Each structure stands twice: as C-alpha cells, then as structure tokens.
Amino acid sequence: MARMTGAQMVLDGLQREGVDTIFGYPGGVVLPLYDTLPQFPGIRHILVRHEQSAAHMADGYARASGRMGTCLGTSGPGATNLVTGICTSWMDSTPVFALTGNVARSLLGRDGFQEADITGITHSITKHNYLVMRPEEIPLTVREAAHICRTGRPGPVLVDIPKDVFQETAEYDWPEQINLRGYKPTVDGHAGMIRRAAELIDQAERPIIIAGHGVIWSDAQAALVELAEKAGIPVITTFLGIGGFPESHPLSYGWLGMHGMFYANMAADKADLVIGVGMRFDDRAMGRFKDFNPGVKIVHIDIDPAEIGKNFPVAVPIVGSAENVLPRLAEQVKETKHPQWVRWIDQQREEHPSLYIRESRRMLPQYVVRTLYEETNGDANIVTGVGQHQMWAGQHYFYKRPRQLITSGGLGTMGFELPAAIGAQVACPETETWAICGDGGFQMTLQEMAVLVDEGLPVKIAIFNNGYLGMVRQWQHLFYDKNLVAVAMTQPDFVKLADAYGIRGLRVETKAEVASAIREARTYKGPMLIDFQIDQEENVWPMVPAGAALSETIEAPAEELAR
Amino acid sequence: MNTAVNGVVKDRAGHHTVVAIVEDKPGVLMRVSSLFxxxxxxxxxxxxxxSEAEGLSRMTIVVDGTSAPIDQVEKQLYKLIDVVKVTDLSQEDMVARELAMIKVRCNNVNRHELLDIANVFRADVVDIATNSIILQVVGDEDKIDGLVKMCEPYGIRELSRTGRIAMVRGTKTTTVHDPEPERIRQFHASQGRRVEGELPFSSD
Structure with missing residues (x-):
C-alpha cells in the first residue's frame, strides 16, 4: 500500500489490467490524469482528432487483438462524443473501457461548464458504468469494470471520475479478489442440454451451423471445425461471424442475411436443424421472423441467456461459451455425413453463384475487392465502414481467420472504418491493414489521417468512391421508385486531401489500374490512400428486402447484369 | 390486481409479480426503470x-406480461450488474399487499358514514379535520379499489398508493444473503432453546 493520487491509481490499475494503449483527447477536467501520464511509460497514449474516433480505435484495437481497448475523453462534449463509439461496441459486444473525467464533485449537478451526466446517458449502451466519488474506490472500480468488460458476453464499460477525485490522494489498495454477487456469467454449458443437442444433431437430416461473433470472441474456431467435420454439418456464419469458420473449408457456405449468399439463405431456410453458436438471430440475418423456416428446430448456444428464446422459440437452449460447449458437443455427436443435403446446397451454389463477378469494362467494386483479396493472398486485416462497400468487402474477400474482418454490424456506424483500422493496426503492427471506406463514411472521420502520420501507422485506405451514399441510393432506386433524394455528393479531391495530411494518395479511374495501385500501396512503407472511382450505379446482390423472409432472397436482375 | 381465492393470492391474468434483489447503490432504480x-x-x-440484508434493496415490480414474455423480463433484469436475484412470484403462493392513504372530503353530517365504511374495510383513521379525513388501508389491490370506490361519492381530495409488495408463503424465501446460522444458533442457545426445526433437547 502506498499513498497515491486518484490519477495515479487509475493509470496503475489500468496497467495492471493489461492496458498498454489509451486512445484519448485531453481537456480541462482530465488534465490531472494527463499530468500523471508520463509517470507510466508502459502506457502509450494516442492523441486522436475527435473522441468518437477514440472509441472506434479502442474498438478496432479490441476486435483485432481480442484484448480490452481503452479510450479517454474529457467531461461534457468529450464524453458525449464517445457515445456513438460506445454504442457501436455495445451492439457488437466488444470489450471497450471508456474513461471520462467530470467536473469537480462540488459542481456535479449544477450544470457547470462542460458538465454532462455521462453515466446517465450511457446507462442503456454500456454493460455497466460507474461514477467514482472517492479516490479509495478507484482500484476496485477499475478492477470490476475491466472484469465486467472482458468476461461473459463482452461489452463496453464506462468509468466517470470527477476532476478532484483524480487529484485527491488516498491509500492505494489493489484488490486481488473481486466478488460481484450480481454478475456470474455461465460459461460451462449444461451437460444435459449438451446431450440433448447431440441427440438432435444425430437425428437431423439437414443440419446447419450458424456461427456468430461469439465464436470469434471465445476463440472457438478450431472447436467449430472439429464439430462440423465430425458430424458433417455445413457451416454458414453471420456477418460478424465471418472468419469464425475458414471460408476455404469445404463445409463453408459463406454467410447469411440481407446481403448474404443466396445458397446460405436457402440452406438456413431449408434446414431441419439450426445450431446457432454465439449469435443472436438478428433481423438482418434471419429476415422476417415469422416466416423463417417453418418447422425448423433450433439449438442455441450463447453465453447470454437473454438472447436465447428472444426472437425464436428454441428446442435446446445451451447457456455457455462456444469454447467450452463446442468441444463437448463434438465429443458426443456421432461421426456422420449428410451427402444429400450437402449436395443440395452445392447445387444451389452452382445454380445461384452469388459471388460470381461478371465480365465488365467498368470498374466494378466487387472486382476491386476480389483483386485486393488476390493481391494480399487473403492475409490482410480488412476494416470496413457501413454501406455497399461493407457488403462487397464481406462478400468478395475470403476470410481465413477470426478477427480478420472488422466491421460495425449491429449499430452500422458510418465513419467506423478509418479509426477502427488505426486501432487494429496499433494492436497488430505486423499485419497488413486495409480500411475499406465509402466516400460518404470516410468524410465522417477523415481527420484521423493525422493520427496515421503522428504515429507512423501504415494503414492503407481504399475509398470506394461512387459519388453517392450508395446503399441509400440502392434503396431509393429499388423501393422508392428511383426517387433519388439527398444521396448524390460532390466529393472533395481525396488525393489532395491525403496530400494535405502528408499521406501519399493515388486516384484509380480504370479497371486496368486496380491491381497495380494495390501493389504499389502494399510495397509503400507508410500509410497510403487510394481513391477508387468505382462504377456509380452498381447495386449489392443478393438481397433480402427489409421485412421479407430469407426464402424471398432476390438475385441481381438480368438488366443489371447486362450493364 | 389480483383475486384472493381461499387465501391464496394469484396475479390477474397476464400480470406477474417480480421481486428483484438489487445492490443498494446510486442509480440502480434508474437502471431498472430505464431497462423496462x-x-x-x-x-x-x-x-x-x-431488504433484510445490509447493502441490498428489494424491488417488487408488477409487470404486464402481455407486453413482454416474462422470462425475457427476468433475463434482461439479470443482465444488470446490480441485480443480484430475480424471482417471479406468480409461480408461487404469495402474500401480496399494498398500502393506501385516502384523503376524503367529509363533514359533521357524513363523517359517521365514512367511519362505518372504513370499519368494513378495516381501514385506520390516521388524520381527521373539520372537513376531511385520511384513511389508511392495507390489503390487496381489489380491497383498496373497493374502498376507493366507496369513498368516491364523498369526494377524494388525494390518493396515494404504495404499489404492491409481496412474499412467498411458507419457509421458502427470495433472498440471497447468508442467514448466518452460527449467530442464529447462538441467539437461540442463549434463550435456552434450539433453532426452529431442530430436534428438541429431550432427544439428545
């Protein structure tokens, strides 16, 4: 025990919890913390350009590394700017530790300068949050918050500390043990339920596994492969589950959902048994709930009991982590194959090749993604924004390992791509990292290019520039009678913009230049931006229209394919 | 609302009485209400x-189960870190009570009528003035509704109801704290007797 200031306790506590990087932005009330930062050389502080990006960077760092990401903002606007990033992490269940300062205790509740009730604001988008009113409470709070953040179903936590609590000194007592009587995640999985699931799998004629984000977060890829191979079950993933099962595997049939592969949607819709692992049967994945595969039996494995039975009735619920449940399930199922069923899905894939890229002289976005895949040997980390480019990046790059695709699936946050790619690159400095951006979303967080220069991070930025908010244009085109309103954008010269930030930029206007531009970016040591001026009218297919069932998946219309 | 049948209280159709034992911390009420x-x-x-345990509060929530499946309510409550235990008492035989204070308009002429009504409902008079009276009544919601209805013709100036609290009948509890058996045993020993349920001294 030693006497320490609150600020020292926070940083020491974070360090003990394994934090090596903080993405932050200073301001009045967190100055005591910044003043203390040089005493902790083990913690790297990355100065962002907007707090929203700090939260996305922490999120990208967490998703790429599997460790907790940490972000920091000052009171008031600093804290509220974090909110979008915290909510992004909340919707996708990623471990982000958000630290905010607040006004001094004597001023709390008096609407002073830069006061915001950030714990109140973030109640519904954090797993838990704390307002720390005494320095003595800091060690236990940091310990508890980090524990809650990382364990069970991961999720963001927020710790709000008034300025004078940072400054006050107290005895520092790091708690070795914590006991949260209201928080005891079930990770093991009920043996009886696992047995019943194994029986259902043995009886099934057309089983399918739908693997979600939870498979990635519990490092259960190997166990999933083992189960799928032993019981001969085809595997599809959710959008966030991409990488949870190697897409090169013979039993892999891509991912399902609104823009999932036709055959993946059909397989989910025609299966007699769905084994959902670490996923939450979301509407974007399952289509219209009431018409999803009538008569299917569902085995649902998830660490969050509240997800089980939330959207669909479940035949066998298993509360537990994928890494614990899957090996035990794999042990108990009979070794078998389902040749007829697999052949049926194969046939669907032959007749409906969702990932076929047609010959065209235009620079099709699908072609750009596929070329990127080929040029990078499928090894790069891909970080996307939200919209058409996100779907193409999910479809036409083939992912082999967990954590390779980093994307905002749940909240759908435009502008996520660049900051999250920065976080991912910080977490994995040796891994080639590409931020695939929309021309709209990029402009929401483009100021973070400055961080690339500051920190010397070699992130490659690929802007899919079609001069439109593409996904919105697609919806207006398909569902609003081509009445295009507020979707065409006059874009700045992205190459000059990159230049202004001191980043190398390149514009690609023809299909012929795509591969060489990617090669150039790969051999260039520093960060680089490529403005791909892709075809403007291309739509994302296949598509399950909003409110339709998976069985109503629409494929690219003939007139579009003829373009 | 509920109806008493043979002394056993049942929830009105679709309603559930949920007891949540929660950490007595700032913001916990907001977390729960915000979740709902x-x-x-x-x-x-x-x-x-x-509640009976230090540091723990007891919330009794009557939920309209038609607005959500009750197991979702329970599971979502459990996701709050400050919520320690959740029990749906509707599955149990329970005692459920509510307290109400009713300030009724009255005068010298009709005060006796009101006192008669109060008597029937076993309500207490907790305040009396020249032109008003405060009745305090304890019971299930039907009983309180009944008294309120009887008072209405006189003019209700003010009505305040606590909402339901409830407990399972019998020895079963919905609590989470350690009952400290050693301390309890010592207390009973100091009184020269055994803890309830144990064998009498004579059999030693």
Whole structure:
C-alpha cells in the first residue's frame, strides 16, 4: 500500500489490467490524469482528432487483438462524443473501457461548464458504468469494470471520475479478489442440454451451423471445425461471424442475411436443424421472423441467456461459451455425413453463384475487392465502414481467420472504418491493414489521417468512391421508385486531401489500374490512400428486402447484369 | 390486481409479480426503470425499499406480461450488474399487499358514514379535520379499489398508493444473503432453546 493520487491509481490499475494503449483527447477536467501520464511509460497514449474516433480505435484495437481497448475523453462534449463509439461496441459486444473525467464533485449537478451526466446517458449502451466519488474506490472500480468488460458476453464499460477525485490522494489498495454477487456469467454449458443437442444433431437430416461473433470472441474456431467435420454439418456464419469458420473449408457456405449468399439463405431456410453458436438471430440475418423456416428446430448456444428464446422459440437452449460447449458437443455427436443435403446446397451454389463477378469494362467494386483479396493472398486485416462497400468487402474477400474482418454490424456506424483500422493496426503492427471506406463514411472521420502520420501507422485506405451514399441510393432506386433524394455528393479531391495530411494518395479511374495501385500501396512503407472511382450505379446482390423472409432472397436482375 | 381465492393470492391474468434483489447503490432504480422503458415492458407498479440484508434493496415490480414474455423480463433484469436475484412470484403462493392513504372530503353530517365504511374495510383513521379525513388501508389491490370506490361519492381530495409488495408463503424465501446460522444458533442457545426445526433437547 502506498499513498497515491486518484490519477495515479487509475493509470496503475489500468496497467495492471493489461492496458498498454489509451486512445484519448485531453481537456480541462482530465488534465490531472494527463499530468500523471508520463509517470507510466508502459502506457502509450494516442492523441486522436475527435473522441468518437477514440472509441472506434479502442474498438478496432479490441476486435483485432481480442484484448480490452481503452479510450479517454474529457467531461461534457468529450464524453458525449464517445457515445456513438460506445454504442457501436455495445451492439457488437466488444470489450471497450471508456474513461471520462467530470467536473469537480462540488459542481456535479449544477450544470457547470462542460458538465454532462455521462453515466446517465450511457446507462442503456454500456454493460455497466460507474461514477467514482472517492479516490479509495478507484482500484476496485477499475478492477470490476475491466472484469465486467472482458468476461461473459463482452461489452463496453464506462468509468466517470470527477476532476478532484483524480487529484485527491488516498491509500492505494489493489484488490486481488473481486466478488460481484450480481454478475456470474455461465460459461460451462449444461451437460444435459449438451446431450440433448447431440441427440438432435444425430437425428437431423439437414443440419446447419450458424456461427456468430461469439465464436470469434471465445476463440472457438478450431472447436467449430472439429464439430462440423465430425458430424458433417455445413457451416454458414453471420456477418460478424465471418472468419469464425475458414471460408476455404469445404463445409463453408459463406454467410447469411440481407446481403448474404443466396445458397446460405436457402440452406438456413431449408434446414431441419439450426445450431446457432454465439449469435443472436438478428433481423438482418434471419429476415422476417415469422416466416423463417417453418418447422425448423433450433439449438442455441450463447453465453447470454437473454438472447436465447428472444426472437425464436428454441428446442435446446445451451447457456455457455462456444469454447467450452463446442468441444463437448463434438465429443458426443456421432461421426456422420449428410451427402444429400450437402449436395443440395452445392447445387444451389452452382445454380445461384452469388459471388460470381461478371465480365465488365467498368470498374466494378466487387472486382476491386476480389483483386485486393488476390493481391494480399487473403492475409490482410480488412476494416470496413457501413454501406455497399461493407457488403462487397464481406462478400468478395475470403476470410481465413477470426478477427480478420472488422466491421460495425449491429449499430452500422458510418465513419467506423478509418479509426477502427488505426486501432487494429496499433494492436497488430505486423499485419497488413486495409480500411475499406465509402466516400460518404470516410468524410465522417477523415481527420484521423493525422493520427496515421503522428504515429507512423501504415494503414492503407481504399475509398470506394461512387459519388453517392450508395446503399441509400440502392434503396431509393429499388423501393422508392428511383426517387433519388439527398444521396448524390460532390466529393472533395481525396488525393489532395491525403496530400494535405502528408499521406501519399493515388486516384484509380480504370479497371486496368486496380491491381497495380494495390501493389504499389502494399510495397509503400507508410500509410497510403487510394481513391477508387468505382462504377456509380452498381447495386449489392443478393438481397433480402427489409421485412421479407430469407426464402424471398432476390438475385441481381438480368438488366443489371447486362450493364 | 389480483383475486384472493381461499387465501391464496394469484396475479390477474397476464400480470406477474417480480421481486428483484438489487445492490443498494446510486442509480440502480434508474437502471431498472430505464431497462423496462427501453425494452417496452409495461410496469403496473414498482416498489423499492430496504431488504433484510445490509447493502441490498428489494424491488417488487408488477409487470404486464402481455407486453413482454416474462422470462425475457427476468433475463434482461439479470443482465444488470446490480441485480443480484430475480424471482417471479406468480409461480408461487404469495402474500401480496399494498398500502393506501385516502384523503376524503367529509363533514359533521357524513363523517359517521365514512367511519362505518372504513370499519368494513378495516381501514385506520390516521388524520381527521373539520372537513376531511385520511384513511389508511392495507390489503390487496381489489380491497383498496373497493374502498376507493366507496369513498368516491364523498369526494377524494388525494390518493396515494404504495404499489404492491409481496412474499412467498411458507419457509421458502427470495433472498440471497447468508442467514448466518452460527449467530442464529447462538441467539437461540442463549434463550435456552434450539433453532426452529431442530430436534428438541429431550432427544439428545
């Protein structure tokens, strides 16, 4: 025990919890913390350009590394700017530790300068949050918050500390043990339920596994492969589950959902048994709930009991982590194959090749993604924004390992791509990292290019520039009678913009230049931006229209394919 | 609302009485009420107060189960870190009570009528003035509704109801704290007797 200031306790506590990087932005009330930062050389502080990006960077760092990401903002606007990033992490269940300062205790509740009730604001988008009113409470709070953040179903936590609590000194007592009587995640999985699931799998004629984000977060890829191979079950993933099962595997049939592969949607819709692992049967994945595969039996494995039975009735619920449940399930199922069923899905894939890229002289976005895949040997980390480019990046790059695709699936946050790619690159400095951006979303967080220069991070930025908010244009085109309103954008010269930030930029206007531009970016040591001026009218297919069932998946219309 | 049948209280169709044992910390009431709002669960009543264990509060929430499946309500409550234990008492035989204070308009002429009504409902008079009276009544919601209805013709100036609190009948509890058996045993020993349920001294 030693006497320490609150600020020292926070940083020491974070360090003990394994934090090596903080993405932050200073301001009045967190100055005591910044003043203390040089005493902790083990913690790297990355100065962002907007707090929203700090939260996305922490999120990208967490998703790429599997460790907790940490972000920091000052009171008031600093804290509220974090909110979008915290909510992004909340919707996708990623471990982000958000630290905010607040006004001094004597001023709390008096609407002073830069006061915001950030714990109140973030109640519904954090797993838990704390307002720390005494320095003595800091060690236990940091310990508890980090524990809650990382364990069970991961999720963001927020710790709000008034300025004078940072400054006050107290005895520092790091708690070795914590006991949260209201928080005891079930990770093991009920043996009886696992047995019943194994029986259902043995009886099934057309089983399918739908693997979600939870498979990635519990490092259960190997166990999933083992189960799928032993019981001969085809595997599809959710959008966030991409990488949870190697897409090169013979039993892999891509991912399902609104823009999932036709055959993946059909397989989910025609299966007699769905084994959902670490996923939450979301509407974007399952289509219209009431018409999803009538008569299917569902085995649902998830660490969050509240997800089980939330959207669909479940035949066998298993509360537990994928890494614990899957090996035990794999042990108990009979070794078998389902040749007829697999052949049926194969046939669907032959007749409906969702990932076929047609010959065209235009620079099709699908072609750009596929070329990127080929040029990078499928090894790069891909970080996307939200919209058409996100779907193409999910479809036409083939992912082999967990954590390779980093994307905002749940909240759908435009502008996520660049900051999250920065976080991912910080977490994995040796891994080639590409931020695939929309021309709209990029402009929401483009100021973070400055961080690339500051920190010397070699992130490659690929802007899919079609001069439109593409996904919105697609919806207006398909569902609003081509009445295009507020979707065409006059874009700045992205190459000059990159230049202004001191980043190398390149514009690609023809299909012929795509591969060489990617090669150039790969051999260039520093960060680089490529403005791909892709075809403007291309739509994302296949598509399950909003409110339709998976069985109503629409494929690219003939007139579009003829373009 | 409920109906008493042979002394056993049952929830009105679709309603559930949920008891949540929660950490006695700032913001916990907001966390719970905010959860109900966000998920669209309708609250009929919510009552909170200290429990028998230090540091734990007890919330009694009457939920309109038609607004959400009750197991979702329970599971979502459990996701709050400050919520330690959740029990749906509707599955149990329970005693459920509510307290109400009713300030009724009255005068010298009709005061006796009101006192007669209060008597029937076993309500107490807790305040009396020249032109008003405060009745305090304890019971299930039907009983209180009944008294309120009887008072209405006189003019109700003010009505305050606590919302339901409830407990399971018998020895079963919905608590989580350690009952400290050693301390309890010592207490009974100091009184020269054994803890309830144990064998009498004569059999030693």
């Amino acid at each position: 709002r966000r998920r669209g669960f309708n609250i009929e009543s919510l009552t909170v107060g200290h």
